[in-house]
Amino acid sequence: MGFLQLLSSSLSLLSFLLLILSPPTTTTAQPQPPLFKCTSKLTCQSLVGYVSPNATTLAHIQSLFQVPTLLSLLGVNSLPPTTPPTHPVLANQTVTIPFPCRCINGSGVSDNVPKYVVVKDDGLYHIASQVFSGLVTYPQIQAVNNIPDANLIVIGDKLWVPLPCSCDDVEGREVVHYGHVVADGSSVEGIAAQFGVAPATVMSVNGITDPKKLIAGQVLDVPLTACSSSVKSNSPDYPLLAANGTYVYTANNCVKCSCDPSNNFTLQCQPSEMKPANWSSCPSSQCSSSSLLGNSTSSRCSRSTCAYAGYTNNSILTTLAVQNTCPAAAPPSKNGAWKIQERDWSRSLLLLTIQLLMMVHRFL
Numbered sequence: 001m002g003f004l005q006l007l008s009s010s011l012s013l014l015s016f017l018l019l020i021l022s023p024p025t026t027t028t029a030q031p032q033p034p035l036f037k038c039t040s041k042l043t044c045q046s047l048v049g050y051v052s053p054n055a056t057t058l059a060h061i062q063s064l065f066q067v068p069t070l071l072s073l074l075g076v077n078s079l080p081p082t083t084p085p086t087h088p089v090l091a092n093q094t095v096t097i098p099f100p101c102r103c104i105n106g107s108g109v110s111d112n113v114p115k116y117v118v119v120k121d122d123g124l125y126h127i128a129s130q131v132f133s134g135l136v137t138y139p140q141i142q143a144v145n146n147i148p149d150a151n152l153i154v155i156g157d158k159l160w161v162p163l164p165c166s167c168d169d170v171e172g173r174e175v176v177h178y179g180h181v182v183a184d185g186s187s188v189e190g191i192a193a194q195f196g197v198a199p200a201t202v203m204s205v206n207g208i209t210d211p212k213k214l215i216a217g218q219v220l221d222v223p224l225t226a227c228s229s230s231v232k233s234n235s236p237d238y239p240l241l242a243a244n245g246t247y248v249y250t251a252n253n254c255v256k257c258s259c260d261p262s263n264n265f266t267l268q269c270q271p272s273e274m275k276p277a278n279w280s281s282c283p284s285s286q287c288s289s290s291s292l293l294g295n296s297t298s299s300r301c302s303r304s305t306c307a308y309a310g311y312t313n314n315s316i317l318t319t320l321a322v323q324n325t326c327p328a329a330a331p332p333s334k335n336g337a338w339k340i341q342e343r344d345w346s347r348s349l350l351l352l353t354i355q356l357l358m359m360v361h362r363f364l
Ligand SMILES: *[C@@H]1O[C@H](CO)[C@@H](O)[C@H](O)[C@H]1NC(C)=O
Pocket: 091, 092
């Protein structure tokens, strides 16, 4: 465990040094965030990071954004499916919101959701910047709701809040687009690292040429790594997108699919054991009598998985997905540090630590 502590302390030293070496790269001008580029003909699920202005509950946030099921909110936040709706959310805590996205005229907007009902003493600016934590600007709400005078909104008015989103592939891969409100003092590098995306990808997706021109309050399009799936294009849940570390229920809640780095980011689906929505019972989901949804068998260089392929009005489709598991002829690394065997684990950590310390040294 000593190595782990050394590793984590050198990591925090490293991030501390990065912090003092790179000055904050945001400026605090009044932003006019452009909507995200979106040209796909499909609708898809997209995400935004909502920073709750007040201490509240998941149920309140679910209702504010009209997320159809609590499970879908839990899944994108990597919270266990048993989490209750009363689960507390702290002031300033970020909650990931899932919503359907549609491309209109080259930009992505939330597909007719959420609808916000104006209450006493509301103003468009307050609704945009406070209630929806700067995910939209008030002129955007004004435009899509055809409001001639921004100062004239009436209690009870139902306003569509157009959240920014996209359904486009990025660098030839399916991704889950995540709208992130840039906090004061953050940098492209920091945000990219936080979400496990290459800084160059964040810059190109957002048309940023100079990372120093990042504006606090701007909504960045962060393309999260998504798992590939076998869902057919005529299934109602196509494209079934799940970001790294999240899960999603589909096929009327009969199937639970998770996305993580194992199996080269292939979506892992299995029967959910949940009470179905719309169906009286879950139809069977198997590839053969001995291979149920989610079962895998491995042989020397391949792994066959009974994978989820979508659903119809009365059935769940499956397909036998075969994956090559032999390591691609990767060039051996110089010191062999990547050929980790179990007993060499601590030695690799030591090597990693030394490399990190050398990096820190180079910064000084
Ligand atoms: C939330 O963040 C804002 C801006 O960073 C800060 O002014 C406020 O005090 C924070 N509120 C709480 C409860 O932490």
